[in-house]
Amino acid sequence: MMSVISPPSDIPPVLGELWQAYSRGERWALARLLTLAGEQDYRAHLYRLLSAVSPSAFVVAITGAPGAGKSTLIGKLILLIREGGQSVAVLACDPRSPRTGGALLGDRIRMPTVPDDTGTYIRSLAAPPGRQGLAENLDLCIALLERFAFDWILVETVGVGQSDVAVRGLVDCLVLLIQPESGDEIQWEKAGLLEVADLVVVSKGDLPGASRTAEQLRQTLNLPGFPAKPVVLISAAKGSGLAELLQQLAEQPRRRHTPEQKRQRLLLLAQEILAERFQEHADLVQRLVEEGQSAGWDDWQIASQLINRLASVPAKCERRTP
């Protein structure tokens, strides 16, 4: 189990209390910390508290177009993983409105909620626009669940298109879900998401055309001389292919802690911090833009200056704690 480590002394007392309860394995404290992971005031502290987490969970992202069957597949995987006696947590992302900031988070509908099962945990997250289908606090949420000792962490992205590849940096294994009749052979030759997925799953195997789609994908993705990529045909309705998929998943290498992945995660985080500061310091941004324009700078110069200035503004929580 987890070791109870006392939080550093400059951590806000309430967060410290929560951290202790979380470290004892209290689920309500996990729930609240997942909320705090989305709050600017607490995130820097949480990164610090979680920095010593050693990798233990197997983190799998399920991505694909809207309606491809991501939530349904995760619902089935939860049952299979539990049957095998392992624990599983799910982070399910749905889009946040670019207009109002609101969201309708409806992924849980397809997933089982078993009241007394301490071996599962499902959390819905809103993903802002322009973030490649990912909630902004996703890496912290993964770390919180990992330290809570879940064996599997399944991440469901927002329904995505062809090139939302950032999720790969956050997980051990990336599964791309494709539904039948969603393209001809040329689709499968294209660069992007298909290229970086570790495993391709064709859903709705009970529908006509599913086997053909799977066969086309197998042929195109496994051309002689190219790295092989498994293609699995499943049907959640019939329950077929799911055990095979779980087996394939278990055989995938865990690559979340390679230096390359670490770099990708840090790039995402740096972009996030910059985007937040850009919004938070709208006045400063406006002033710099006007100054740059009157000095005759081009957009490149103005943007570079913005990065320099915003990078030196302290984070919100650093300003709050002495």
Next chain:
Amino acid sequence: MSLVAMNVPLPGKLKSQTRRIVLAKVGLDGHDRGIKVVARALRDAGFEVIYPGLWLSPESVVRVVAEEDAGWLGISILSGAHLVLVPRVLELLRQQGLSHVRVVVGGTIPEEDVPALLACGVAKVFGPGSALADIVQYFQSECDDERN
């Protein structure tokens, strides 16, 4: 576990928590048009609405509220079982240290049943004829009050 949960205060006023709303259908009741319309309106008003689907038991609903760390639970009932199911949900929330979650009930609730629901801890009841704008306004003003 529940006692500890109640003793730990919310750190400050968390906008993200008070603006998370679980909307749920409890029991054997398949009439979900109303709750979907309310979900859409609250989404458009900037709330994060979690909709876990039909036919949930009170135990499952409370589990969802706990996992999602929602500030609100909206229960829609058109089956006539509100006087049985709603008190059960409230009792489970209390048992699990979730008394801070405010519960709103909507659906075909007769006028004469409203006092009983309010007495067992429901914050507000929206019966037949409730205007969508009033429902949204209610959540907006409660959340605004809280932050002031």
